[in-house]
Amino acid sequence: MAQRIILADPRGFCAGVDRAIQSVQTILQASSRDIPEGLAPVYVRRQIVHNKHVVDDLHAQGAEFVQELSDVPDAAAEAHIPVVFSAHGVSPAVQKEADERGLWIVDATCPLVAKVHREVVRFVNNGYEVVYIGHRGHDEAVGVVGEAPEHVHLIESEADVPSLHFEEGSKLALLTQTTLSVDETAGTIQALQQAFPWIEMPPKADICYATSNRQGAVKELARQCDCVIIIGSANSSNSVRLMEVAREALGDRGRAYRIDDAGELQDEWFEGVETVGISSGASVPDELVQQLVEALRSRGYGDVETLDGVRENMHFVLPPQLKEFRKARA
Structure with a gap:
C-alpha cells in the first residue's frame, strides 16, 4: 500500500x-504611521491565542505582547493606543486596573468564555458555590475564577x-473550562455527582463546539492511521488534549x-508507518499544516x-470597541 496522509x-x-x-490585525492595519516614538501601535496582554507562530507573526507586524498591564507604558493611554485582551479572557481585577489607568481596551475574549464568566456571576449572585473544572494557571481558568475567588473552587481531576x-x-453548580470535552471531564463529573448528588450540571452550550468537533475528528483519524501528528504549542490546552485523544484511540497500534x-x-x-494522520489545535494557522504535509x-x-467531518459555520462578530477605533483613526 502506498504511504499516505489523512x-x-x-x-x-x-x-x-x-x-x-482579526482584532489585532484590524488595529495594525488601521493604525496611522505617526505613532509616538517608543510606543507600539497595539499592546496585547498575554498571548492573543496559545500559538507561538501566531504571536511571532503579529509581533513582526508591530504588535507588542506584555505579560501584565503594568508593562504597558502610561503614554499609551495618553496616545489612545489600544490594548487587547486575549481570547482567554481576564478577571474583573484586570479590567478594573485597565479602567483606573484609562487604557483603551479592545476585549477579544472568546464569546463562549465570556458566557462562562457571566454564569459565574449569575450563580454567585444567587447564593451558589461554583465548582470549576479547569487547568490551574491556564489564562482562561484564572480569569473565570477571578470573577469570585472566594466562591469558585477550581479542581483539575x-x-x-x-x-x-x-x-x-446547599446551592452548588458546576462549570468547566471551555476547552475541556465531555469525555475529558466524565470521570470528574461522576465523582462530583457521587459526592454531591444535588450539584447542578453545566449547560451543554458551555462545551466549546471546536473542542468537541476536533476531538471527534481525531478519534476517527486514529482509527485509520498508524501515526498521528498534532500541530500546536505546548501551552495550548486543546492541542495537548488532541494528542492525548489520539494516543488513547491508537492504543498499541501506533503513536x-x-x-x-x-x-x-x-x-x-x-x-x-504507512498512514500518517494530521490535525491541529484551534489556534494553529493552516499554513503550518501545509508545511507539515510537504x-x-x-x-x-x-x-x-481529507477525512470528512463536521461542517463548522460558527462566526463571531468583532469586538464592538473596534468600531470606535476605526472611527478615531479614519
Missing part, C-alpha cells in the same frame, strides 16, 4: 481564535473531589506526537486525503 476535518482555527487574531466540602442541599511545526519531526517516528511528502507520503 488530514482531519475540522482542524485549526475556531471562530473565537479567528476573532481574536476526580482526585481533587475529596478536598471539597459543602453542606448537603501520536505534538509538534509546534514541521521542523520538529523525527525520522524514527515513521519507521514502518515535509511528509519529502519522506515518501505522496497521497493526501
Whole structure:
C-alpha cells in the first residue's frame, strides 16, 4: 500500500481564535504611521491565542505582547493606543486596573468564555458555590475564577473531589473550562455527582463546539492511521488534549506526537508507518499544516486525503470597541 496522509476535518482555527487574531490585525492595519516614538501601535496582554507562530507573526507586524498591564507604558493611554485582551479572557481585577489607568481596551475574549464568566456571576449572585473544572494557571481558568475567588473552587481531576466540602442541599453548580470535552471531564463529573448528588450540571452550550468537533475528528483519524501528528504549542490546552485523544484511540497500534511545526519531526517516528494522520489545535494557522504535509511528502507520503467531518459555520462578530477605533483613526 502506498504511504499516505489523512488530514482531519475540522482542524485549526475556531471562530473565537479567528476573532481574536482579526482584532489585532484590524488595529495594525488601521493604525496611522505617526505613532509616538517608543510606543507600539497595539499592546496585547498575554498571548492573543496559545500559538507561538501566531504571536511571532503579529509581533513582526508591530504588535507588542506584555505579560501584565503594568508593562504597558502610561503614554499609551495618553496616545489612545489600544490594548487587547486575549481570547482567554481576564478577571474583573484586570479590567478594573485597565479602567483606573484609562487604557483603551479592545476585549477579544472568546464569546463562549465570556458566557462562562457571566454564569459565574449569575450563580454567585444567587447564593451558589461554583465548582470549576479547569487547568490551574491556564489564562482562561484564572480569569473565570477571578470573577469570585472566594466562591469558585477550581479542581483539575476526580482526585481533587475529596478536598471539597459543602453542606448537603446547599446551592452548588458546576462549570468547566471551555476547552475541556465531555469525555475529558466524565470521570470528574461522576465523582462530583457521587459526592454531591444535588450539584447542578453545566449547560451543554458551555462545551466549546471546536473542542468537541476536533476531538471527534481525531478519534476517527486514529482509527485509520498508524501515526498521528498534532500541530500546536505546548501551552495550548486543546492541542495537548488532541494528542492525548489520539494516543488513547491508537492504543498499541501506533503513536501520536505534538509538534509546534514541521521542523520538529523525527525520522524514527515513521519507521514502518504507512498512514500518517494530521490535525491541529484551534489556534494553529493552516499554513503550518501545509508545511507539515510537504515535509511528509519529502519522506515518501505522496497521497493526501481529507477525512470528512463536521461542517463548522460558527462566526463571531468583532469586538464592538473596534468600531470606535476605526472611527478615531479614519
